[in-house]
Amino acid sequence: MTRARWTLRRTLVVGASVLVALAFVVMSLATIVALRSFTLDRLDQQVSEGLSFAVGRDGFSPPGGGSRPSGADDDGPAQRVGTLQAVIGGDGTVERSGYTRADGTQVALSEEQIALLRAVPTDRTPTTVDLGGDLGAFRVAAAVDDGSTVVAGSSQSDVTATTSALTVILVAVSAVTLLIAVLGLSLFVRRSLRPLDRVAGVAQRVSTLSLSAGSVDIPDRVEPADTDAATEVGRVGSSLNELLGHVQSSLAARQHSEDQLRRFIADASHELRTPLASIRGYAQLSLGEDAPMTPTQARSFDRIESEARRMASLVDDLLLLARLDAGQPLRREEVELTLLAVDAVTDAQAADATHEWRLDVTDDLISVTGDENRLRQVVANLLRNAQTHTPAGTTVTLSLAREGAEAVLRVADTGPGIDPGVADRLFDRFARADDARNRDAGSTGLGLSIAQAITEAHGGTIAVESEPGRTVFEVRLPA
Structure with missing residues (x-):
């Protein structure tokens, strides 16, 4: 099944819309990646600062100032909401660990979470660790202080929430903008192609x-x-x-x-x-x-x-x-085709006894409106054509019947048929068919041309079908 071809208008609108959509996608991805990278850099900076406070450098207060949350360890700085700290001794024991919730309370870390933190490199480089459960992903950094490993980290939930919100905003804004762009493109392209539509209309009418x-x-x-x-x-x-x-x-x-x-x-x-x-x-x-x-x-x-x-x-x-x-103009009178067919076959049989002439008509009289003499000429030319171009002993049958609103007259013969090389020009004037049928020098090559011209002048059609052993000329006239 062949896919329907698109119009130029649809191709331009769809093509431009796809390009605009791709531009929105690229812009949105670049914005999201840039914002995520920026927020992660800020988070890594906070993690590094938190690690410095966790190891007790110069006794600084927590970032941003403020008092320690209740329950915080008095020996170190207070933890920021959404951060964690853990101190692991040189023998592997956990000296201190905890995560500060949004309400300021601290929650101890589980053994599985401590095991994940032990694997964090101690080179102070922030890395992402998924602690699972309610904590999720954290950016953490670790350092060695007096033989103990100090780990500090901050949750990535704010980064994820920010990028997710930005993604939703960009998708919504891009969708609305793309819809407006498609509508605008449709109107613009339609207006721009109106001259081409008018030119195409002229060509189509011609x-x-x-x-x-x-x-x-x-x-x-x-x-x-x-x-x-x-x-x-x-x-x-x-x-x-x-x-x-x-x-x-x-x-x-x-x-x-x-x-x-x-x-x-x-x-x-x-x-x-x-x-x-x-x-x-x-x-x-x-x-x-x-x-x-x-x-x-x-x-x-x-x-x-x-x-x-x-x-x-x-x-x-x-x-x-x-x-x-x-x-x-031809004469317009009622012509009994049935009687005309009988007379034509009778005349042909009297003129040539070497062929077998047959008549096949219905019992009802079939009549048309036209010029009787010219219609007789059509039938006589078709019978003479069969006589001239077929050998002796050929059976020629003239049949007449009504098919719907048409009278159909057929002249069929059992001759050798028409050469396909001349079939396309059979009704041309002075057409010759010597290769297809035996022809004497008396034929002028105008008989079929006259039959076609008279038939068309009566509002009818004439056609031929031929194969070896059977050739049929069919005349259809309004009954």
């Missing part, structure tokens, strides 16, 4: 126009406000306008050329009908006389008449195509 045939007008253009060459979107809009101008000019030139060619074909076809009729008349007149002529002369006059007849048929076909291309 893409829905049918540019393949006929006179085409492209009225849509990018507004002047969105064609400023100083901006990226403006350059795109200006280039799109130039492109649309070139396309419209090219389409107009194409249509002008097609109109000229169509008029030329119509005029030439119309003008050729008279001389061709004269040629046929003179040939028939010469053949009808009893005057003696050589076999060569007789055959020549016979070929002149047949070729004049073929040229007249070709001229009529070209004139019909030119008129259909020009949009000449």
Whole structure:
């Protein structure tokens, strides 16, 4: 399953939001680490001072002044709230130990906690020890005084509480700020991309126009406000306008050329009908006389008449195509397709007995609205196409049925099929399919083109399916 592609607006908003979020994360982590380092340095300073007082240096009073808490040892300075002191003799006995609670009372340390303090290096360097229980982590330092080890420490609870509170504050402030930033980015990006949306709208509307045939007008253009060459979107809009101008000019030139060619074909076809009729008349007149002529002369006059007849048929076909291309309206009357199919198969069977002609129609009469003569031409061209391009003995079946709101006429044959190389251009004018079917020289290559033009003029469609042993031409008309 392919993931849906993001729009440029979403990509910009999400990308910028991620960058802002990363900036907040980096800033918050740096602030928390810096504050924790600062508070730990202050705590280590207090621990070092407490250790100096604990060993009785110069009899200083406790840091910050103030009286000793009740219960404090009179032989040493009073302990600050949240600090501990321990004196371990050279023989390992505990001479004095205690932790000062928040209410000023002292609590003796347990054997497990004393064991943890014994492992503290005596180089006066503060280190972290987790005493467990209600005490938690402490920064402690130790020194040797008169053969005894003196340990002093302060709880890290204040440091932890400070960093935790700062973390919560930073997370809350960053979240609110990020939300505001995302909303602001969405509005800013949406506003900034409006010109691009307008340019895309013009391109999308133009893409829905049918540019393949006929006179085409492209009225849509990018507004002047969105064609400023100083901006990226403006350059795109200006280039799109130039492109649309070139396309419209090219389409107009194409249509002008097609109109000229169509008029030329119509005029030439119309003008050729008279001389061709004269040629046929003179040939028939010469053949009808009893005057003696050589076999060569007789055959020549016979070929002149047949070729004049073929040229007249070709001229009529070209004139019909030119008129259909020009949009000449057809007659609109009710046409019984069932009777038309019967007549077409009957005519084909009378004209060619080497093929097997079959008719498959429903009992009900099927009728359409259109030009009966032109529809007869469609069916006749399809049957003649099957006759011309299939060998003798081929079965050709004309079927007619109603499917929904359409009348469907099919001409199927059991011939060798259509060469895939010419299938895509089968309905082109003067298309040849010599490689696919046996073809005599009488085919002009316009039969299927005329059938398609007449069918489309009636609002229908024509299609073909072919494989070796079966070829089906299908005509669908509004019933």
